[in-house]
Amino acid sequence: xxxxxxxxxxxxxxxxxxxxxxxxxxxxxxxxxxxxxxxxxxxxxxxxxxxxxxxxxxxxxxxxxxxxxxxxxxxxxxxxxxxxxxxxxxxxxxxxxxxxxxxxxxxxxxxxxxxxxxxxxxxxxxxxxxxxxxxxxxx
Amino acid sequence: xxxxxxxxxxxxxxxxxxxxxxxxxxxxxxxxxxxxxxxxxxxxxxxxxxxxxxxxxxxxxxxxxxxxxxxxxxxxxxxxxxxxxxxxxxxxxxxxxxxxxxxxxxxxxxxxxxxxxxxxxxxxxxxxxxxxxxxxxxxxxxxxxxxxxxxxxxxxxxxxxxxxxxxxxxxxxxxxxxxxxxxxxxxxxxxxxxxxxxxxxxxxxxxxxxxxxxxxxxxxxxxxxxxxxxxxxxxxxxxxxxxxxxxxxxxxxxxxxxxxxxxxxxxxxxxxxxxxxxxxxxxxxxx
Numbered sequence: 001x002x003x004x005x006x007x008x009x010x011x012x013x014x015x016x017x018x019x020x021x022x023x024x025x026x027x028x029x030x031x032x033x034x035x036x037x038x039x040x041x042x043x044x045x046x047x048x049x050x051x052x053x054x055x056x057x058x059x060x061x062x063x064x065x066x067x068x069x070x071x072x073x074x075x076x077x078x079x080x081x082x083x084x085x086x087x088x089x090x091x092x093x094x095x096x097x098x099x100x101x102x103x104x105x106x107x108x109x110x111x112x113x114x115x116x117x118x119x120x121x122x123x124x125x126x127x128x129x130x131x132x133x134x135x136x137x138x139x
Numbered sequence: 140x141x142x143x144x145x146x147x148x149x150x151x152x153x154x155x156x157x158x159x160x161x162x163x164x165x166x167x168x169x170x171x172x173x174x175x176x177x178x179x180x181x182x183x184x185x186x187x188x189x190x191x192x193x194x195x196x197x198x199x200x201x202x203x204x205x206x207x208x209x210x211x212x213x214x215x216x217x218x219x220x221x222x223x224x225x226x227x228x229x230x231x232x233x234x235x236x237x238x239x240x241x242x243x244x245x246x247x248x249x250x251x252x253x254x255x256x257x258x259x260x261x262x263x264x265x266x267x268x269x270x271x272x273x274x275x276x277x278x279x280x281x282x283x284x285x286x287x288x289x290x291x292x293x294x295x296x297x298x299x300x301x302x303x304x305x306x307x308x309x310x311x312x313x314x315x316x317x318x319x320x321x322x323x324x325x326x327x328x329x330x331x332x333x334x335x336x337x338x339x340x341x342x343x344x345x346x347x348x349x350x351x352x353x354x355x356x357x358x359x360x361x362x363x364x365x366x367x368x369x370x371x372x373x374x375x376x377x378x379x380x381x382x383x384x385x386x387x388x389x390x391x392x393x394x395x396x397x398x399x400x401x402x403x404x405x406x407x408x409x410x411x412x413x414x415x416x417x418x419x420x421x422x423x424x425x426x
Contacts, residue, residue: 007183008181013180028349039346040354041348042345042347042354042358044353044354062402068354070191072194077191077298079188079361081361082287090291090294092291093290094294094298096291097276098291099272100277104257
């Protein structure tokens, strides 16, 4: 029985890499089973299990919270999401990030503190320099 | 005796500082190892997704995504800047900001406006003081950042691009070359230049499920996210390496200072002993 190479990777780590005989994954349109020499295909995945049968006839299960399945005749790649995705969820995250940016711009107090601290730092540095030059003169 | 006690106090305070810088150096060294591990763990995904995207580009799909189309005149550019959350890491952030500012000034000269997305609190503080349009911000990602935390900020920039508010999107990040060397750099994210040279000998296309548009949309967004995420993970490694080097030189400077002060202290002590002795001798002679 022929085999194909499978890589399951997420943005944060490599999950599986090796030769397999069969893959069953939950694609967005329904469950798909992939055997070697499958025609090129690309489809998003639903959150769910990925069942693989390895070269040694061992069955392994992985869970992905979505992702993309890319099939080439002898190479299959699963780009797994680590984050739970959804249009609404992404939207909420975007809104949050925007809010933070606006807050950061509105918050001028920190700004003044920073400016004050910088001025003090410059003063201290000047004093330090003077002390050093005085010390040299004494020597 | 001129301030023997003060010198002693100074020495002990410098010693305390040195203890802190030494501890920070060691912590940074061990964190750097971990960060480097994460950096290499994130690499396969970036490689794979790049492969898939370039397959897509050469598979001649009937649908052309806006991310792939170059725009002729650029009126507004987006810039995502990745910085650290904490300081005491040498010139890492400063160098990156300097470079970004240069880029922004160049754009301003060509009357291209800029939208900035700041990742990390140092970038936020820096660009808040400047007169730039900060549209998105995320910070306190910690030492093991998750892609979940940055999806929102990236989405804002991508949406801006799709809506035509910005015509180009860039990423300013530090490249980890080795422990001693980190280089700031800017790469273009959008329109993406997934390598198109790779022409296949025969024409073929994927089966897209459910349809090519949603699949490509999905994939390209993840591609950009993975590039930014890779940058963030790399930046953590850069931060730790830079901090380690900065703290090492701080510790060395502290030892130099301690040596110098110890010498001054010894001289002062010797002087006071000599003085006391001569007073005693003079006193005895007078009796």
